[in-house]
Amino acid sequence: MELSNYSRIFKALSNEQRLKIFMMIYRDCCGIKGPKGIAEIKLGDESCCGVKGGIEKAFSKICDCMDLSRSTISHHFKELQNAGLITCEREGQTFRCHINEKTIKSIREFLG
Amino acid sequence: MELSNYSRIFKALSNEQRLKIFMMIYRDCCGIKGPKGIAEIKLGDESCCGVKGGIEKAFSKICDCMDLSRSTISHHFKELQNAGLITCEREGQTFRCHINEKTIKSIREFLG
DNA sequence: TTTAATGTTCGATGGTTAGCGAAATATAGA
DNA sequence: TCTATATTTCGCTAACCATCGAACATTAAA
Numbered sequence: 001m002e003l004s005n006y007s008r009i010f011k012a013l014s015n016e017q018r019l020k021i022f023m024m025i026y027r028d029c030c031g032i033k034g035p036k037g038i039a040e041i042k043l044g045d046e047s048c049c050g051v052k053g054g055i056e057k058a059f060s061k062i063c064d065c066m067d068l069s070r071s072t073i074s075h076h077f078k079e080l081q082n083a084g085l086i087t088c089e090r091e092g093q094t095f096r097c098h099i100n101e102k103t104i105k106s107i108r109e110f111l112g
Numbered sequence: 113m114e115l116s117n118y119s120r121i122f123k124a125l126s127n128e129q130r131l132k133i134f135m136m137i138y139r140d141c142c143g144i145k146g147p148k149g150i151a152e153i154k155l156g157d158e159s160c161c162g163v164k165g166g167i168e169k170a171f172s173k174i175c176d177c178m179d180l181s182r183s184t185i186s187h188h189f190k191e192l193q194n195a196g197l198i199t200c201e202r203e204g205q206t207f208r209c210h211i212n213e214k215t216i217k218s219i220r221e222f223l224g
Numbered sequence: 225t226t227t228a229a230t231g232t233t234c235g236a237t238g239g240t241t242a243g244c245g246a247a248a249t250a251t252a253g254a
Numbered sequence: 255t256c257t258a259t260a261t262t263t264c265g266c267t268a269a270c271c272a273t274c275g276a277a278c279a280t281t282a283a284a
Contacts, residue, residue: 071234071273075273238273247265
């Protein structure tokens with residue numbers, strides 16, 4: 001992976017609110033059991049997406065537990081998508097989103 | 113480690129030039145053999161800090177191989193320090209810099 | 225078909241950042 | 255002490271970013 005790709009990924013994770021959104025998706029929305037390092041991160045009481053395997057209504061759920069406007073949250077989702085960290089699709093009224101495992105792998109390999 | 117610390121680290125690595133500087137220090141200046149993932153990153157011909165274990169004159173060397181003003185590079189060093197990624201000290205006229213292993217460890221643990 | 229809910233897009237605003245050159249500071253050596 | 259070299263700080267500018275509310279688009283349900 002090119003250096004510029006890495007900087008794009010890190011830029012997406014450089015905003016604390018956006019990182020929080022990403023962590024919620026990563027940890028709770030996609031059924032991935034957070035490994036060490038993630039468990040330590042405090043998201044606060046507002047953690048919301050506890051449905052394992054349930055990526056439905058990710059957007060709404062995150063809206064409900066964050067103190068940001070919907071438009072801002074929509075923007076953050078876009079940024080996470082642009083960085084290749086997540087993919088989102090709309091099925092009817094369900095906003096379905098996935099973690100992009102390939103990108104996660106690249107991050108893991110970044111410093112060995 | 114707090115979420116805000118992680119976003120600060122990622123912010124420091126979100127600028128491509130700064131990431132490049134960090135990678136040079138990480139890979140070449142501190143005698144750390146880059147693991148997989150780093151080896152793949154192309155820094156271009158300008159890679160300069162080939163002296164293993166030699167962290168001396170890191171600033172000057174990096175200035176020589178990057179197309180940025182010295183003041184800008186100084187600024188980037190400061191940012192890397194603020195994020196806790198590196199520490200720098202001046203010994204006489206030698207600018208000595210180290211990787212902060214603790215922070216590296218945190219990054220590695222971030223996604224498991 | 226109206227209504228309610230869910231997301232997106234737009235334009236504005238205030239704050240932050242990357243970059244430069246010039247001036248300042250620090251150190252080593254002549 | 256003077257000079258050359260190395261690094262930092264300062265002041266500036268242009269670009270970028272986070273955020274909002276309003277307006278719009280889409281879909282489900284009443």
